[in-house]
Amino acid sequence: MQQHEKIAALKPVASRPFSSFRPLPKLLQDLTATGSPPITILEETVLVRPKATRFSSPPSDLPTEMTATMDAGSDATREEMEVDTEQANCCDHLTAYHSAKKPRLSIDEYNWRKYGQKKVKESEFPRSYYKCSYPSCPVKRKVETTIDGQIAEIVYSGEHNHPKPLPPRKPLLSTS
């Protein structure tokens, strides 16, 4: 209940959050540039909603635990993961995410395409629905973001049936 009030107080909800929602990566990038580690953001997020903040994102080694829970299908959303350790991972991924210049919410190394957004009662924040942009990949993920653009919750469902797409490319070691 208190959390609710807290959130309400935190989110006056602008009539058009999209104007600032769009450059989300930029926003975060700016934050990073300013020297404000995303960790603070996440912590804050978790503090705001300690209900079931599950951050399962590390695709680098597709979490077995996640896979297991994901296997449960819709029940995956029921799984409560250890946010403690996850937080560290999240931040790490967020860092990568900050590096992204595209407005894609690529916290992991896969390509996602947003196909919907909805304000769910369960959450104070809008929930965005993403699909892996790989043609035959059934993986989906739900991402709840605060109006500030902070990621409040991520829920993966399914497994990638393809290798991770190569990163954009790093202009390092280009000795040509």
Added chain:
DNA sequence: GGTATTTGACCACTT
């Protein structure tokens, strides 16, 4: 011109 995002509507499931 092409691709991704946004957003309202519709459908399915749960209570």
Added chain:
DNA sequence: AAAGTGGTCAAATAC
């Protein structure tokens, strides 16, 4: 059986 909520689709728009 009805209402409410969540998830997905599809058209329009933006980049």
